[in-house]
Structure formats: C-alpha cells, structure tokens
Amino acid sequence: MAHPIQLGGIDYAILLIYFLFVLGIGWALKRHMKGSSDFFLSGRSIPVWITGLAFLSANLGAQEVIGMGASGAQYGIITSHFYWIGAIPAMVFLGIFMMPFYYGSKARSVPEYLKMRFDEKTRGLNAIAFAVMTLFSSGISLYALASLMETLIGWNFTFSIWISAVIVLAYICLGGLTSAIYNEVLQFFMIVFGFAPLAWLGLRDAGGWAGLKERLVGVATDQHFAPGTWTESWQHMGSPGANPLGVEWFGLAMGLGFVLSFGYWCTDFLVIQRAMAANTMSAARRTPIIAAFPKMLFPFIVILPGMVAVALMRDHHGGFTLPPVSATDSSPNFNMVVPMMLAHYLPTGLLGLGFTALMASFMSGMAGNVTAFNTVWTYDIYQSYVAPAKSDAHYLLMGRLATIFGVILSVGVAYLAAQFNNIMNLLQLVFAFVNAPLFATFLLGMFWRRANGHGAFFGLLLGTLAAAVHHGLTLPVGAAVGIMKGGWLGSVVHTYPSAMAQNFWTALFAWTACMVVTMGVSLATAQNKSDEQLRGLVYSLTPKPPAEVEAWYRKPVTLGAIVLAATLVLNLIFA
Amino acid sequence: MNFDLRLPLGLLFSLFGAMLVVYGLLSDPAIYSVSLGYNVNLDWGFVLLAFGVTMLWLALRARRNRS
Numbered sequence: 001m002a003h004p005i006q007l008g009g010i011d012y013a014i015l016l017i018y019f020l021f022v023l024g025i026g027w028a029l030k031r032h033m034k035g036s037s038d039f040f041l042s043g044r045s046i047p048v049w050i051t052g053l054a055f056l057s058a059n060l061g062a063q064e065v066i067g068m069g070a071s072g073a074q075y076g077i078i079t080s081h082f083y084w085i086g087a088i089p090a091m092v093f094l095g096i097f098m099m100p101f102y103y104g105s106k107a108r109s110v111p112e113y114l115k116m117r118f119d120e121k122t123r124g125l126n127a128i129a130f131a132v133m134t135l136f137s138s139g140i141s142l143y144a145l146a147s148l149m150e151t152l153i154g155w156n157f158t159f160s161i162w163i164s165a166v167i168v169l170a171y172i173c174l175g176g177l178t179s180a181i182y183n184e185v186l187q188f189f190m191i192v193f194g195f196a197p198l199a200w201l202g203l204r205d206a207g208g209w210a211g212l213k214e215r216l217v218g219v220a221t222d223q224h225f226a227p228g229t230w231t232e233s234w235q236h237m238g239s240p241g242a243n244p245l246g247v248e249w250f251g252l253a254m255g256l257g258f259v260l261s262f263g264y265w266c267t268d269f270l271v272i273q274r275a276m277a278a279n280t281m282s283a284a285r286r287t288p289i290i291a292a293f294p295k296m297l298f299p300f301i302v303i304l305p306g307m308v309a310v311a312l313m314r315d316h317h318g319g320f321t322l323p324p325v326s327a328t329d330s331s332p333n334f335n336m337v338v339p340m341m342l343a344h345y346l347p348t349g350l351l352g353l354g355f356t357a358l359m360a361s362f363m364s365g366m367a368g369n370v371t372a373f374n375t376v377w378t379y380d381i382y383q384s385y386v387a388p389a390k391s392d393a394h395y396l397l398m399g400r401l402a403t404i405f406g407v408i409l410s411v412g413v414a415y416l417a418a419q420f421n422n423i424m425n426l427l428q429l430v431f432a433f434v435n436a437p438l439f440a441t442f443l444l445g446m447f448w449r450r451a452n453g454h455g456a457f458f459g460l461l462l463g464t465l466a467a468a469v470h471h472g473l474t475l476p477v478g479a480a481v482g483i484m485k486g487g488w489l490g491s492v493v494h495t496y497p498s499a500m501a502q503n504f505w506t507a508l509f510a511w512t513a514c515m516v517v518t519m520g521v522s523l524a525t526a527q528n529k530s531d532e533q534l535r536g537l538v539y540s541l542t543p544k545p546p547a548e549v550e551a552w553y554r555k556p557v558t559l560g561a562i563v564l565a566a567t568l569v570l571n572l573i574f575a
Numbered sequence: 576m577n578f579d580l581r582l583p584l585g586l587l588f589s590l591f592g593a594m595l596v597v598y599g600l601l602s603d604p605a606i607y608s609v610s611l612g613y614n615v616n617l618d619w620g621f622v623l624l625a626f627g628v629t630m631l632w633l634a635l636r637a638r639r640n641r642s
Binding site for chain 1: 578580587591594598599602607611615616619620623
C-alpha cells in the first residue's frame with residue numbers, strides 16, 4: 001500500500017533543521033546547568049511569555065492534536081467545550097487562587113507541596129502514583145508516534161522509537177527543564193504555523209463558515225440529530241440524547257468543567273512545573289492565564305480540520321477519505337483525520353512544516369513527562385526515601401540518570417503497548433481513577449486550614465476507590481459488561497447514554513467521596529501541623545501580598561477577567 | 576539567564592520562511608492543485624519570514640539595550 005505522506009527533499013530539510021535547532025538549544029543551555037535547581041526548576045528564572053507558552057504546549061502533545069481533530073469530526077463544534085469549559089476557567093483559577101500557594105510555598109514539586117501541607121504518606125502516595133503515570137504516558141506517546149509514522153510514511157517502528165527517544169534524552173540531559181520549556185515554545189510556534197494553513201485551506205474548500213455549516217447539516221441529520229448539532233455548541237446540550245457526546249449541560253459543566261478540568265490543570269505537576277519555573281510570583285500567577293489566551297483560540301486550529309474532514313467525506317468532495325480502523329473493522333479511523341488532512345491539502349514544502357510540527361508535538365509530549373518524572377523521582381522519591389542529605393551535585397547527577405532510565409523505561413512501555421494494547425487501555429483507566437479525586441484534596445488543603453494529613457490520605461484512597469466502584473456498577477448504553485466498559489462488579493445500577501457521560505460522572509463521584517472523607521477524617525482526628533507550619537500554604541494563614549503596583553496588563557486578576565470575558569463571547573458566538 | 580529564546584526562534588523561522596519563499600518561486604505550479612491553486616509555500620513563507628525577522632529584531636534590540 002502506498003503511504004499517505006510522501007516527503008520531498010525540502011520536507012526532509014525542514015525536519016532535519018528543526019531537530020538540529022532542538023539539540024542546539026539543549027547544547028547552548030548546558031553551561032547554565034550548575035546545580036540541581038537549574039536542572040529541575042530552571043533556577044526559577046524564565047520570563048513569563050515563555051513559561052506561558054510552555055504551559056500551554058506541555059499539554060499540547062500529539063494525542064491532543066490528533067484526538068481533538070478526531071473529536072471535531074465525531075462530535076463537531078461541541079468539542080470546543082474541552083477548551084472553553086474544560087480548560088480556560090481552571091487555568092484562570094490556578095493563576096489567581098492556587099499559584100500563590102504553589103509558588104509561595106517554595107515547594108519544588110506538587111507532591112512536595114502535599115508533604116508541607118499534609119504529611120509524608122500523602123506525598124508518598126501522590127509521588128509514586130505520579131511517577132508511574134508519567135512514565136506510562138511518555139511511553140504511550142512514543143508508541144503512538146512510532147505507529148503513526150509507520151502508517152503515514154512507512155518508517156520502521158523501531159527506528160522511529162529510538163530516534164525520538166535519543167533526541168528527547170539528549171536535549172533534556174543537556175539542558176534539563178529549561179531545555180524542555182524552550183523546546184515547547186518552539187513546538188508551540190511549529191504547531192501554529194504548521195496547522196493554521198490547514199484550517200484555512202479546509203475552510204476555504206468547504207465554502208467558508210457558511211458553506212461548512214450547510215455541509216454539516218447532512219452529517220447531523222444522517223445520525224438523527226437536529227440539523228445544527230455539528231456547528232452549535234450549546235443549543236443541543238439540553239438532554240443527553242440530543243448531541244453526539246451523549247451528555248447534558250449539567251454533566252458537562254460539573255464533570256468536565258469542574259472536576260476533570262480543575263483536577264488536571266490545577267494539580268498536574270506536568271503543567272504546574274512550567275509555572276513554577278517563572279522568575280517572580282506575579283509571573284508564576286500570570287503563566288496559566290497567558291496560556292489561556294492562545295488556548296481559547298486553539299479550537300480553530302485543531303477542531304476545525306476535523307469538522308471540515310467529516311463534511312468532505314460525506315459529500316465525497318475532492319476524494320478525501322479516511323483509512324479503516326483495522327483489517328476487520330471498516331469504520332473510518334478518526335484518529336487519522338489530522339494527518340490525512342495534512343496529506344490532502346499541503347504541497348511539499350508546507351507539508352514538511354506540518355509533518356515536523358506533528359512529530360515535534362509527540363516528542364514534546366514525551367519530554368514534558370520525562371522532566372516531570374525526573375523531578376518527582378529525584379526530589380520526592382530518591383531524596384526522601386533512598387538517599388537523603390547528599391550533595392547538590394549528587395542530585396544533579398541523579399536527575400540526569402533519572403532522565404536516562406526514564407527514557408529507557410518509556411521505550412520499554414512503547415514496545416509493551418505495541419504487544420498488549422488492552423493492558424495500556426486498562427492502565428489509563430486506572431490512572432483516571434487515581435487522578436479524579438485529587439482536586440478535592442488541593443481545594444481543601446489550600447482553603448480549609450483544618451484539613452489534615454490523615455484526612456487527605458484516606459480521602460485520596462477512598463476517592464479512587466469510589467471511582468472504581470462507580471465504574472464497576474455502571475455501563476454506557478449498548479456496551480457489554482467488562483473490565484474496560486464497566487459493570488464488572490456484578491450488577492449494573494445505572495446505564496449512561498455514552499461512555500463520555502460515564503467518565504464525567506465517575507469523576508464527580510470520586511471528587512465528592514474524596515471531599516467528604518477528607519473533611520470527615522480531618523474533623524475526627526487532630527491537626528498534625530501547627531499554624532506556623534501552615535503559613536504560606538493555606539489561604540487563611542497566609543498574609544495578603546501587598547497591593548500590586550503593576551500596570552493593569554500585568555495583574556493576574558485583570559488578565560483573568562479579560563480571558564474569561566473573551567471566552568464567554570466565543571461561547572455566545574458559537575452557541 | 577543570558578539566553579534569549581527569541582534569537583533561535585527568529586533564526587529558525589526566518590530560515591524556514593526563506594526556504595519556503597525560494598521553493599515557492601522555483602517549484603512547479605502543478606503541485607499547488609492540492610492547495611486549491613494557491614501557492615501556499617510562497618504566501619506562508621512570507622508570513623514565517625516576517626515572524627522570524629520580528630523575533631530577531633526584538634532579540635537584537637534587547638541585546639543592544641543591555642550593553
């Protein structure tokens with residue numbers, strides 16, 4: 001079979017030059033890596049526009065780009081809720097309310113904050129779960145990259161894995177977190193410049209927004225939805241049956257908008273590490289808010305091509321098709337939307353730019369996980385339990401070694417994923433259970449001084465358990481009982497209209513359980529920390545920072561209000 | 576840290592822009608049938624070039640101001 005993407009000489013030249021620059025940045029930063037804090041925290045010295053773009057980019061891995069394109073085709077503009085409801089409010093909340101405690105506590109990682117605020121066992125639980133998760137995510141990124149390269153352009157699986165692993169390894173070992181952050185900014189611009197022409201050409205081809213709307217009517221009515229379902233984000237959220245997502249507005253707002261979104265953006269060290277590298281408290285607070293501005297506009301770059309693709313496929317316009325899922329399943333593989341659109345619209349030259357952007361986003365997704373892993377491993381596991389009180393040079397060396405074995409383990413995971421895809425899906429399900437309750441712990445930790453170590457620890461455990469039990473007792477409609485789909489506890493108590501709805505409600509149950517248990521156990525046991533120890537970690541015990549004398553465009557609250565208002569306007573326009 | 580990211584950003588995108596512009600001028604117009612007849616290499620190359628040069632200019636201006 002011919003491969004969908006045929007690269008020309010100029011395309012290879014762009015790819016090669018990009019990776020030379022990536023390695024060059026690592027090399028140039030090498031002499032700045034004098035101590036462990038340079039390596040893991042970038043010496044807290046990065047300007048805010050860079051941490052902001054890196055904050056955004058660390059999340060903008062290829063799974064995101066590819067997944068959002070696929071969802072754009074399957075669900076239409078409703079996918080933008082993952083941005084406008086599922087990201088922006090949480091990013092603004094993190095910047096305004098939570099960052100003062102993360103940055104101000106001088107904690108070097110999220111688990112370390114948990115230790116300062118609660119106790120050792122809570123930190124240990126979080127650190128170990130997080131370290132394992134990052135390694136698996138990094139390996140899954142690598143696997144996804146290599147299998148995509150194999151289908152797209154015919155590169156050998158092993159070749160793709162090792163070449164990407166070696167490049168990521170090299171630039172992180174050389175320049176640590178700074179190198180990862182700088183390359184994330186490079187990757188951000190590559191994604192924007194590589195994919196924007198795709199969105200523009202696609203929209204042009206579909207006859208502009210009006211033309212696209214018209215074409216998508218058929219897509220919606222074919223599936224028995226109201227004509228505007230693919231192009232109106234709110235009008236069909238009244239009941240789960242009225243939209244392809246299978247969720248109503250309440251489940252969406254609470255499950256995605258509140259628990260899942262805040263749980264990810266406000267507690268995941270992978271993104272927060274970028275803000276912690278900022279050079280001042282004000283910059284750290286502005287980091288997620290500055291990231292929210294481009295984030296707000298990303299649906300136009302990543303979701304729109306998916307919407308165009310599904311319209312073109314229905315009309316058999318320009319011969320655009322998607323390959324089937326597999327030899328036995330002939331339904332279209334929506335994960336191929338973005339790569340196939342690249343091949344369809346971009347001539348050699350720009351194709352190289354788009355292809356490089358795609359590859360770069362896989363690698364920076366991996367690099368983000370590796371830098372978060374080496375920090376948590378070195379500070380929260382190695383320094384805490386294995387070898388405390390060693391010299392700083394020792395920990396710097398450990399950071400580099402952790403990077404090497406982190407990358408090697410990721411490669412192992414990638415091969416494992418190629419062999420046992422089901423195990424990987426199961427692991428991701430378990431990770432979702434572990435993550436779901438976390439935001440309740442941080443919310444109570446930062447805003448309720450009475451929350452204590454026992455409360456946090458048992459809240460997390462029982463929250464995870466609640467997620468598993470809820471999943472075990474419910475099932476999406478039409479799915480067979482099984483460990484992946486749910487209902488494995490013997491009886492199905494409730495049937496959801498879609499797997500997405502089941503996810504959202506699983507998260508809500510986990511969050512509520514964690515909240516209730518943490519409060520109950522905290523009230524039943526004594527506070528293990530004195531007020532003095534909690535200063536700077538809890539809202540009511542932290543002195544208010546002096547009134548900011550900065551210009552309005554540097555104030556986190558003002559910027560946050562602007563981005564929220566702009567998001568509201570977008571929601572209204574595309575309601 | 577005296578490492579200005581705008582410098583490599585500017586260099587990279589000026590280079591990509593220049594490459595695409597030159598390629599857009601020299602390439603066979605037939606390859607643009609996929610992009611609806613637009614010579615996107617030429618057009619987008621200019622956009623990249625403008626972005627790259629702006630970054631370079633900002634980086635050099637900052638460097639001059641420091642010294």
